[in-house]
Amino acid sequence: MNDKRHSGSANHSPDIRRRVSNRIIGFSDGVFAIAITLLVLTINVPSNLTSSEDVSGFLWQALPQLVVYAAAFMVIGTFWLRHHRMLMLCRAVDGRVLVLNLVFLAFVSLLPFPTDLLGNVQTPTTVIAFCAVAGAATLCEIGLWRHLHRHRELLLPDLSQERVASLTMWRLGALGVYIIPLLVSLFFPKIAVLLMLALLPLYEMVFHRRFLRHIDLLYLLHDD
Amino acid sequence: MNDKRHSGSANHSPDIRRRVSNRIIGFSDGVFAIAITLLVLTINVPSNLTSSEDVSGFLWQALPQLVVYAAAFMVIGTFWLRHHRMLMLCRAVDGRVLVLNLVFLAFVSLLPFPTDLLGNVQTPTTVIAFCAVAGAATLCEIGLWRHLHRHRELLLPDLSQERVASLTMWRLGALGVYIIPLLVSLFFPKIAVLLMLALLPLYEMVFHRRFLRHIDLLYLLHDD
Amino acid sequence: MNDKRHSGSANHSPDIRRRVSNRIIGFSDGVFAIAITLLVLTINVPSNLTSSEDVSGFLWQALPQLVVYAAAFMVIGTFWLRHHRMLMLCRAVDGRVLVLNLVFLAFVSLLPFPTDLLGNVQTPTTVIAFCAVAGAATLCEIGLWRHLHRHRELLLPDLSQERVASLTMWRLGALGVYIIPLLVSLFFPKIAVLLMLALLPLYEMVFHRRFLRHIDLLYLLHDD
Amino acid sequence: MNDKRHSGSANHSPDIRRRVSNRIIGFSDGVFAIAITLLVLTINVPSNLTSSEDVSGFLWQALPQLVVYAAAFMVIGTFWLRHHRMLMLCRAVDGRVLVLNLVFLAFVSLLPFPTDLLGNVQTPTTVIAFCAVAGAATLCEIGLWRHLHRHRELLLPDLSQERVASLTMWRLGALGVYIIPLLVSLFFPKIAVLLMLALLPLYEMVFHRRFLRHIDLLYLLHDD
Numbered sequence: 007m008n009d010k011r012h013s014g015s016a017n018h019s020p021d022i023r024r025r026v027s028n029r030i031i032g033f034s035d036g037v038f039a040i041a042i043t044l045l046v047l048t049i050n051v052p053s054n055l056t057s058s059e060d061v062s063g064f065l066w067q068a069l070p071q072l073v074v075y076a077a078a079f080m081v082i083g084t085f086w087l088r089h090h091r092m093l094m095l096c097r098a099v100d101g102r103v104l105v106l107n108l109v110f111l112a113f114v115s116l117l118p119f120p121t122d123l124l125g126n127v128q129t130p131t132t133v134i135a136f137c138a139v140a141g142a143a144t145l146c147e148i149g150l151w152r153h154l155h156r157h158r159e160l161l162l163p164d165l166s167q168e169r170v171a172s173l174t175m176w177r178l179g180a181l182g183v184y185i186i187p188l189l190v191s192l193f194f195p196k197i198a199v200l201l202m203l204a205l206l207p208l209y210e211m212v213f214h215r216r217f218l219r220h221i222d223l224l225y226l227l228h229d230d
Numbered sequence: 231m232n233d234k235r236h237s238g239s240a241n242h243s244p245d246i247r248r249r250v251s252n253r254i255i256g257f258s259d260g261v262f263a264i265a266i267t268l269l270v271l272t273i274n275v276p277s278n279l280t281s282s283e284d285v286s287g288f289l290w291q292a293l294p295q296l297v298v299y300a301a302a303f304m305v306i307g308t309f310w311l312r313h314h315r316m317l318m319l320c321r322a323v324d325g326r327v328l329v330l331n332l333v334f335l336a337f338v339s340l341l342p343f344p345t346d347l348l349g350n351v352q353t354p355t356t357v358i359a360f361c362a363v364a365g366a367a368t369l370c371e372i373g374l375w376r377h378l379h380r381h382r383e384l385l386l387p388d389l390s391q392e393r394v395a396s397l398t399m400w401r402l403g404a405l406g407v408y409i410i411p412l413l414v415s416l417f418f419p420k421i422a423v424l425l426m427l428a429l430l431p432l433y434e435m436v437f438h439r440r441f442l443r444h445i446d447l448l449y450l451l452h453d454d
Numbered sequence: 455m456n457d458k459r460h461s462g463s464a465n466h467s468p469d470i471r472r473r474v475s476n477r478i479i480g481f482s483d484g485v486f487a488i489a490i491t492l493l494v495l496t497i498n499v500p501s502n503l504t505s506s507e508d509v510s511g512f513l514w515q516a517l518p519q520l521v522v523y524a525a526a527f528m529v530i531g532t533f534w535l536r537h538h539r540m541l542m543l544c545r546a547v548d549g550r551v552l553v554l555n556l557v558f559l560a561f562v563s564l565l566p567f568p569t570d571l572l573g574n575v576q577t578p579t580t581v582i583a584f585c586a587v588a589g590a591a592t593l594c595e596i597g598l599w600r601h602l603h604r605h606r607e608l609l610l611p612d613l614s615q616e617r618v619a620s621l622t623m624w625r626l627g628a629l630g631v632y633i634i635p636l637l638v639s640l641f642f643p644k645i646a647v648l649l650m651l652a653l654l655p656l657y658e659m660v661f662h663r664r665f666l667r668h669i670d671l672l673y674l675l676h677d678d
Numbered sequence: 679m680n681d682k683r684h685s686g687s688a689n690h691s692p693d694i695r696r697r698v699s700n701r702i703i704g705f706s707d708g709v710f711a712i713a714i715t716l717l718v719l720t721i722n723v724p725s726n727l728t729s730s731e732d733v734s735g736f737l738w739q740a741l742p743q744l745v746v747y748a749a750a751f752m753v754i755g756t757f758w759l760r761h762h763r764m765l766m767l768c769r770a771v772d773g774r775v776l777v778l779n780l781v782f783l784a785f786v787s788l789l790p791f792p793t794d795l796l797g798n799v800q801t802p803t804t805v806i807a808f809c810a811v812a813g814a815a816t817l818c819e820i821g822l823w824r825h826l827h828r829h830r831e832l833l834l835p836d837l838s839q840e841r842v843a844s845l846t847m848w849r850l851g852a853l854g855v856y857i858i859p860l861l862v863s864l865f866f867p868k869i870a871v872l873l874m875l876a877l878l879p880l881y882e883m884v885f886h887r888r889f890l891r892h893i894d895l896l897y898l899l900h901d902d
Contacts, residue, residue, distance in 0.1 A: 027673040029483060029538050035253060036487025039260025040712075043268065043339045044491060050501055051346045053274055058353035065359065075340065083332040090253050090328070098674045101662075104538070108531040115491045116523065122499045129506035135513065160672075214325075224384075225251040226322045259701060263708025264488075267716065267787040275794045277722055282801035289807065299788065307780040314701050314776070438773075448832075449699040450770045475897040477707060477762050484711025492715065498725055546898045549886075552762070556755040563715045564747065570723040577730035583737065608896075 030099055030107060034089060041115045042082045045075055048122040070199075071125035077203045078121040081140055084206055085114055085147070088177070092151060094225075095173075097162050106150045113143035124199065133191035133198045141184040148177045176213055183209050254323055254331060258313060265339045266306045269299055272346040294423075295349035301427045302345040305364055308430055309338055309371070312401070316375060318449075319397075321386050330374045337367035348423065357415035357422045365408040372401050400437055407433050478547055478555060482537060489563045490530045493523055496570040518647075519573035525651045526569040529588055532654060533562055533595070536625070540599060542673075543621075545610050554598045561591035572647065581639035581646045589632040596625045624661055631657050702771055702779060706761060713787045714754045717747055720794040742871075743797035749875045750793040753812055756878055757786055757819070760849070764823060766897075767845075769834050778822045785815035796871065805863035805870045809856040816856065820849045848885055855881050 049071045055061050099107075120136040154160050155170050183205050191198035273295045279285050323331075344360040378384050379394050407429050415422035497519045503509050537558075541547075547555075568584040602608050603618050631653050639646035721743045727733050771779075792808040826832050827842050855877050863870035 027538070027542060028675050029479060029541075030673070031253060031675070032256060032480060032483045033487055033534060033538075035256045036260055036484055036708075037491055039257055040264055040488055040491040041494075042335075043261055043264040044494065046265075046268065046340055046342050047271070047495070049343050051343070051350065053350060055347070055351050057351075058355045061347060061351060061353055061355040061359075065355070076336070079332075079336045079339075083336070086257065087328060087332070090251070090257075093253075093675065094251060096675055098672045100672055104535060104673075108527075108535070111490075112524070112527045112531070115527075116494055118494050119497050119499070123503070123509060126499065126501060127503050127505075127509060129509055131506045131509040131513070135509075224322045224324055225254070225328075227252050227255070227317065227320055255701060256704060259704045260484075260708055263705055264712055266783075267709055267712040270713075270716065270788055270790050271719070273791050275791070275798065277798060279795070279799050281799075282803045285795060285799060285801055285803040285807075289803065300784070303780075303784045303787075307784070310705065311776060311780070314699070314705075317701075318699060448770045448772055449702070449776075451700050451703070451765065451768055475762070475766060476899050477703060477765075478897070479899070480704060480707045481711055481758065481762075484708055485715055488712055488715040489718075492718065495719070541899065544899055546896045548896055552759060552897075556751075556759070559714075560748070560751045560755070563751075564718055566718050567721050567723070571727070571733060574723065574725060575727050575729075575733060577733055579730045579733040579737070583733075 030104060031093060034107060034111060035086075037111045037115055038082065038086045038089070041117060042079060042086075044118045045078050045082070045121055048078075048118055048125050049075060050126075070128060070196075073203065074121055074125040074199060077199060077206075078117060078124075078136075080203065080206055082114060082117060084180075084210065085143060087210075088147065088180070092147075092154070092173075095162055095165060096154060096160055098160050100157070100160065102153060103150065103160070106146065106153060110143060110146035110150060113139055113146060117143070128195045128199055130191045130195050133195050134188055137184040137188040137191075137202075141181060141188075144177070144181050144184065148174075148181070151177055179209065179213065254328060255317060258331060258335060259310075261335045261339055262306065262310045262313070265341060266303060266310070268342045269302050269306070269345055272302075272342055272349050273299060274350075294352060294420075297427065298345055298349040298423060301423060301430075302341060302348075302360075304427070304430055306338060306341060308404075308434065309367060312371065312404070316371075316378070319386055319389060320378065320384055322384050324381070324384065326377060327374065327384070330370065330377060334367060334370035334374060337363055337370060341367070352419045352423055354415045354419050357419050358412055361408040361412040361415075361426075365405060365412075368401070368405050368408065372398075372405070375401055403433065403437065478552060479541060482555060482559060483534075485559045485563055486530065486534045486537070489565060490527060490534075492566045493526050493530070493569055496526075496566055496573050497523060498574075518576060518644075521651065522569055522573040522647060525647060525654075526565060526572075526584075528651070528654055530562060530565060532628075532658065533591060535658075536595065536628070540595075540602070540621075543610055543613060544602060544608055546608050548605070548608065550601060551598065551608070554594065554601060558591060558594035558598060561587055561594060565591070576643045576647055578639045578643050581643050582636055585632040585636040585639075585650075589629060589636075592625070592629050592632065596622075596629070599625055627657065627661065702776060703765060706779060706783060707758075709783045709787055710754065710758045710761070713789060714751060714758075716790045717750050717754070717793055720750075720790055720797050721747060722798075742800060742868075745875065746793055746797040746871060749871060749878075750789060750796075750808075752875070752878055754786060754789060756852075756882065757815060759882075760819065760852070764819075764826070764845075767834055767837060768826065768832055770832050772829070772832065774825060775822065775832070778818065778825060782815060782818035782822060785811055785818060789815070800867045800871055802863045802867050805867050806860055809860040809863075809874075813853060813856040813860075816849065816853050820846075820853070823849055851881065851885065 049068060052064060055064060116139050117136075120132065120139050124132040124136045126132075151174065155174070161170075183202070186205060187198040187202045190201055273292060276288060279288060340363050341360075344356065344363050348356040348360050350356075375398065379398070385394075407426070410429060411422040411426045414425055497516060500512060503512060564587050565584075568580065568587050572580045572584045574580075599622065603622070609618075631650070634653060635646040635650045638649055721740060724736060727736060788811050789808075792804065792811050796804045796808045798804075823846065827846070833842075855874070858877060859870040859874045862873055
């Protein structure tokens with residue numbers, strides 16, 4: 007890897023230093039991986055189980071927690087997939103991306119907390135708490151994407167304007183995935199959890215079929 | 231690392247973008263590392279220990295938890311080794327691999343939960359819970375491998391058909407490692423745990439001797 | 455990556471081996487990512503919540519814990535940003551940097567402990583505990599930076615002396631961010647937490663505007 | 679990175695495949711980073727603290743836990759430093775290194791468990807439990823190093839025989855660091871903890887001064 011320093015282009019007169027660093031990727035992957043793995047700690051295991059019946063009874067009771075685990079894993083997994091896809095389109099990041107990314111990660115790594123609440127009791131309040139944190143993370147992601155496509159020197163040069171627009175749409179639509187269960191939860195909180203479990207993969211699938219179908223991405227693991 | 235974009239080959243007409251990215255490896259390694267390290271939290275330490283006798287008594291009681299820790303560490307460790315070996319044969323991954331890999335990781339990172347149960351009480355139900363999660367992860371791994379060898383452009387070009395077949399066999403056989411303790415646990419749950427501890431390394435060793443002996447892999451840490 | 459061995463320059467006569475390794479970055483990023491994600495575990499979720507009112511009541515009570523979570527996330531995030539920036543200016547690290555970095559990380563990864571205390575009860579003692587650990591980490595960071603700029607062969611050769619001085623100032627000033635809330639906490643502990651939440655981003659912003667404005671950093675994700 | 683396949687040298691007749699992979703490093707760094715950060719969870723924070731006096735009283739009581747945290751952080755940190763140094767001398771790893779490394783990591787990531795015990799109560803039993811796990815990890819490390827220097831094609835070609843011998847000595851001596859506190863703990867368990875805290879850095883420092891002084895290592899972060 008070479009350090010390349012250019013003495014600055016027209017609109018960035020003073021002194022722009024360009025260096026190769028992908029620590030933002032390593033650190034973000036670490037936070038995603040830990041937040042997603044800490045979800046398992048939200049399933050409380052009582053220490054006073056003794057017989058096979060106790061365990062069966064507990065597993066039956068823990069069923070909502072397992073469903074919530076699946077939903078939360080999917081939510082964080084989708085954030086990772088979208089983050090992965092966003093940074094694949096980036097050529098470089100600046101200091102502001104680092105800061106916005108930290109705020110985004112703060113909401114992602116807060117998710118195990120409302121997940122824990124939601125696993126214990128499914129009321130409107132807990133669904134709202136979960137959707138609020140997931141929605142705030144989505145808002146940060148939209149802010150991050152907005153900063154990137156407003157500073158086109160950060161994105162790959164061959165990215166078409168329609169592509170940028172459809173990716174903006176994709177992120178705005180993802181916000182809806184958290185608003186609908188939030189509204190449903192006011193009347194049927196338990197159904198809202200199942201809705202979230204169904205809505206997220208459905209949305210991603212339909213959107214990919216409609217708007218991103220013609221773009222098939224292959225990620226090479228090594229460069230030959 | 232160079233970004234290489236080809237305008238598409240015969241069978242992928244529209245627009246295939248090829249980019250170098252190994253975030254799937256970094257993220258998966260993170261999840262594996264955390265899931266395997268969270269296992270230690272399944273050993274409950276009481277806070278009311280005061281004398282040396284208390285500690286000895288507790289350590290004696292914690293023995294099954296330590297055995298279960300060893301078994302679960304081996305299970306996740308083996309998943310990592312097989313995942314490592316699978317991705318070493320890959321040239322590239324597509325979007326579906328990313329999604330299948332996330333589902334696989336969801337089961338791997340769920341493993342500390344049945345491990346916790348199994349450490350507390352060894353009944354048929356807990357052995358079944360553990361084997362079911364480990365078996366589901368193995369099924370996902372088989373699905374991942376099936377997707378890869380059906381899309382041969384994702385695998386390295388010099389991989390022989392027999393090699394692919396023997397690796398498929400290896401993964402199907404690994405499913406048996408979780409079915410046998412499951413059946414034994416219906417009658418002797420405590421023996422099923424020990425069986426799992428013995429069966430997994432035995433299977434890996436025998437299989438390597440018989441089918442993979444002639445292939446000796448060296449992983450270079452740097453490319454000279 | 456090539457291993458390069460030079461037979462030694464003038465002031466390091468015997469045998470200096472130069473090898474490429476960025477494990478210090480991978481390991482540090484891991485510790486930062488885990489410490490920052492463990493913060494969410496400092497928010498205690500009671501398991502006896504049943505109704506929607508219980509949850510609302512609990513969320514209201516948990517508000518100080520959420521504020522403390524935000525403050526601690528910002529503190530560790532800022533440590534990461536500064537660590538990132540420090541190592542971007544490094545050309546190489548020696549054995550002593552590895553050891554100093556470990557001591558620095560020991561304080562960073564201890565931070566979830568005073569965060570937990572501070573979330574539970576806001577008294578002068580807990581604010582002091584938090585500020586003491588964060589201040590100790592800052593001191594280690596200053597020590598690390600001092601070692602680096604005293605061994606200029608470790609830093610990039612084109613780094614100007616004024617730049618080094620302003621970065622030293624930046625780190626010394628960061629110590630003040632923990633001393634001021636510590637003093638305020640003796641009289642108004644709750645305000646001290648809010649002060650920390652406000653002071654840290656304010657300091658970073660003002661300092662960047664004044665001293666680092668003319669240097670705009672772009673981190674390339676790949677080298678083209 | 680290039681995939682290089684050689685059709686096999688004299689003593690490895692059938693089919694040796696050489697591929698570039700440093701997942702062993704990424705995964706190990708992950709496990710080290712998590713094990714070292716989980717140590718903070720061994721400090722139990724009671725949730726019934728209300729006044730400033732409660733907190734002071736608790737902090738005073740938690741002092742042994744903080745000392746044990748420091749000792750355990752140093753132990754895992756030293757394992758990381760030695761692991762880092764070992765793999766820096768490696769040119770490649772084979773399948774057996776992956777397996778031995780997993781067994782080594784199993785003991786490293788078990789360390790938070792005896793650390794938790796040792797923080798709660800300082801009796802001979804808990805010191806023995808801690809030293810036994812740390813000693814077992816050291817034995818695995820010795821086994822790993824033995825496998826490497828018996829298969830010299832895995833090590834860098836320019837490594838002198840004396841260097842290999844002194845590194846073997848270094849690892850055998852490190853075993854003593856855990857045997858001495860173990861013996862002392864039979865009579866003065868509290869002193870044994872402090873001894874461990876002092877002995878480990880002392881040993882590393884003295885050994886480096888005497889045997890490794892003439893070798894000064896510089897780790898380049900990028901290859902220019």
